[in-house]
Amino acid sequence: MTTDWRSPHPFLLSPTEMGRADRLTIEGGIAGIELMEQAGRAVVRAAVELVSAGAQILILCGPGNNGGDGFIAARCLAAMGYGIDVLLISSADRLKGDARLAFERMGLPAERIAEGQEGQKRLPMLLDSVDLIIDGLFGAGLDRPLEGEIKQIVDAVNDSGKPVLAIDLPSGVNGASGQKLGSAVRAQRTVTFFCEKPGHLLFPGRELCGAVVVAQIGIRPDVFGDIRPQTFENAPALWRHAWPMASQQGHKYTKGHAVVFSGSVSSTGAARLGAAAALRAGAGLVTLASPPDAMMVNACHLTAVMLKKLAGEKAVQDLLSDERYSSVLIGPGFGIGAGTRSSVEAILRASRATVLDADALTSFSETPEHLFSLVKLCDAPVVLTPHEGEFARIFPQVEGDKLARARLAARLSGATLILKGADTVIASPDGRAAINHNAPPWLATAGSGDVLAGITTGLLAQGVSGFEAACQAVWLHGEAGNIVGPGLIAEDLAPALKEVLRALVDKFGEG
Ligand SMILES: NC(=O)C1=CN([C@@H]2O[C@H](COP(=O)(O)OP(=O)(O)OC[C@H]3O[C@@H](n4cnc5c(N)ncnc54)[C@H](O)[C@@H]3O)[C@@H](O)[C@H]2O)[C@@H](O)CC1
Ligand SMILES: Nc1ncnc2c1ncn2[C@@H]1O[C@H](COP(=O)(O)OP(=O)(O)O)[C@@H](O)[C@H]1O
Ligand SMILES: [K+]
Numbered sequence: 001m002t003t004d005w006r007s008p009h010p011f012l013l014s015p016t017e018m019g020r021a022d023r024l025t026i027e028g029g030i031a032g033i034e035l036m037e038q039a040g041r042a043v044v045r046a047a048v049e050l051v052s053a054g055a056q057i058l059i060l061c062g063p064g065n066n067g068g069d070g071f072i073a074a075r076c077l078a079a080m081g082y083g084i085d086v087l088l089i090s091s092a093d094r095l096k097g098d099a100r101l102a103f104e105r106m107g108l109p110a111e112r113i114a115e116g117q118e119g120q121k122r123l124p125m126l127l128d129s130v131d132l133i134i135d136g137l138f139g140a141g142l143d144r145p146l147e148g149e150i151k152q153i154v155d156a157v158n159d160s161g162k163p164v165l166a167i168d169l170p171s172g173v174n175g176a177s178g179q180k181l182g183s184a185v186r187a188q189r190t191v192t193f194f195c196e197k198p199g200h201l202l203f204p205g206r207e208l209c210g211a212v213v214v215a216q217i218g219i220r221p222d223v224f225g226d227i228r229p230q231t232f233e234n235a236p237a238l239w240r241h242a243w244p245m246a247s248q249q250g251h252k253y254t255k256g257h258a259v260v261f262s263g264s265v266s267s268t269g270a271a272r273l274g275a276a277a278a279l280r281a282g283a284g285l286v287t288l289a290s291p292p293d294a295m296m297v298n299a300c301h302l303t304a305v306m307l308k309k310l311a312g313e314k315a316v317q318d319l320l321s322d323e324r325y326s327s328v329l330i331g332p333g334f335g336i337g338a339g340t341r342s343s344v345e346a347i348l349r350a351s352r353a354t355v356l357d358a359d360a361l362t363s364f365s366e367t368p369e370h371l372f373s374l375v376k377l378c379d380a381p382v383v384l385t386p387h388e389g390e391f392a393r394i395f396p397q398v399e400g401d402k403l404a405r406a407r408l409a410a411r412l413s414g415a416t417l418i419l420k421g422a423d424t425v426i427a428s429p430d431g432r433a434a435i436n437h438n439a440p441p442w443l444a445t446a447g448s449g450d451v452l453a454g455i456t457t458g459l460l461a462q463g464v465s466g467f468e469a470a471c472q473a474v475w476l477h478g479e480a481g482n483i484v485g486p487g488l489i490a491e492d493l494a495p496a497l498k499e500v501l502r503a504l505v506d507k508f509g510e511g
Helices: 015-027 034-052 063-079 097-104 116-129 148-160 207-209 223-227 236-243 270-278 293-303 315-320 338-349 359-364 368-377 390-393 402-414 448-461 466-486 490-510
Strands: 055-059 083-090 113-115 132-136 164-167 189-193 211-215 231-235 255-260 285-291 306-309 325-330 353-356 382-384 416-418 425-427 433-435
Touching: 015 034, 015 223, 034 063, 034 164, 034 189, 034 211, 055 063, 055 207, 063 097, 063 132, 063 164, 083 116, 083 306, 097 433, 113 116, 116 148, 132 148, 148 285, 211 359, 231 325, 236 466, 236 490, 255 270, 255 448, 270 285, 270 325, 270 416, 270 448, 270 490, 285 293, 325 338, 325 382, 325 448, 338 353, 338 359, 359 390, 368 402, 368 448, 368 466, 382 466, 390 433, 402 416, 402 425, 402 433, 416 466, 425 466, 448 466, 448 490, 466 490
Parallel strands: 055 083, 055 132, 083 113, 132 164, 164 189, 189 211, 231 433, 255 285, 255 325, 285 306, 325 353, 353 382, 382 416
Antiparallel strands: 416 425, 425 433
16 A cells, blocks of 8 residues: 555544534534535445445444434435435434434335344345445444444344445444454445544554545534644654755755664674664764674675774763764664663763664663653653564553553653554654554564664654654655565665655655
8 A cells, every 4th residue: 555645634533523523513504414414425425436326235324423324325325226225223213413314304115224123133134135235333422342232233244245335434443542342344445524533544443444535524624723633644744844854055964973783793683774774764874883793794784884883881971972973773683681771871861862672672671660761861852662562561551552552651751652563653752643554564574673763763863853753764664665565675675765755855845
């Protein structure tokens, strides 16, 4: 998948914030039923793309406004000549507000509408004969796990193997977290309204949604000004303002000097991957700081990256007394233990923009509070880049969904967090969080994380702030992965950045 990186805004709204966007719009003079009418019509547009003329469509409707969207779609699709059956999981008497109005306007013959128990009885027969199922059971209002008869309906839908178009979210998926509540519909396509929700981007929600279509239903983007969302899709629109554009009159020292700490003689490759990536991401200079025993092996492999011997007790302090080093990466292949902890301490006390990865994180498994206090002493941005295993070691008390965990961990540690994986979450201690969605699965290969840490370090070297550098790096890493494609090994990533940067700089230049 390649990202549509020209999306005009990067906001994601939680279901609660989306409810607020609806309310603000309604207070601004657009009736709720009008929004529902637009939502239902967007569902119709998506449905007709999935079936041929005259197809049989089963519309499952829940007790709230998600069901209301389903009633509108039922009316329009029936008028277009599709064979429509509506299965309402509650009784029609209990419908309220706009959903009730939409039900009353539906105009389907009574025999095409099944309510409650009756619907359940008819379900196997209906599932047998349909070409498409539209899921309007629950959307933003899902507030508890699917259980009992509702869970049975959802399981039967999934077992039927028939294509499903979900309204807003596949029922059972929590829009705020992407987590499954009890059971969840597996859709081929999902039509959501106004903008995406975190649950569309976070797994397992992302997979259960299928392809997501965002439809505009009359909500004006100025509601963002009132809501001030703090959750974002990781796309250039989020961090373009912070992009370190090369200045015509710049020179290598104005682009910063990154230092990457190498492991000992038998584990040097990870740091070199990081160093090459830092250089490719635009740092003016990159130095690999190497223990004496690894000098020769590093020297044999380096060209544009410079090499410096690191020896003696105060080696890190001595090195960083040179103010020109503007960012530091430590962790890849560095080794776990007291030596690593004291190097990290010296780096953070030197207040340099720092990326702590791999062994630099694991070394604090027993004393994470000590790490967090050092981070808070550092006057420059600190970025931690754990995968799930490293995260569990340094944040054992932090639980919940991925977005909530990343946010809480950033707040606890005082660092920007890159919680890696297929749906990497970047979180800032100030509460902002971005969800990444351009990373292909072939990034899951040895050394790929070292490259990500290096790209982040290269951006920090140029003075980009922590959250923006982390978001840019994760996005660049994903795009590079897409360019290389299947068969990718970590060494391929830094060279592929050339093409990614070319396209990005060209687009930014176009305004
Ligand atoms: N004016 C609006 O607010 C608009 C809302 N829209 C639609 O409305 C949806 C949100 O509507 P609602 O807030 O009514 O919420 P939903 O329709 O998603 O569901 C709410 C209802 O489901 C019940 N419920 C929640 N979880 C349940 C569970 N596990 N088992 C059984 N019952 C459960 C709740 O008690 C409540 O009655 C959106 O997803 C979207 O599809 C659109 O029509 C656009 C306009
Ligand atoms: N299934 C996946 N889809 C997309 N990206 C992935 C997937 N699995 C891992 N990645 C990415 O690959 C990188 C792996 O990093 P890491 O686990 O630290 O590996 P290493 O330590 O070998 O470099 C991270 O950027 C992570 O987000
Ligand atoms: K739904």
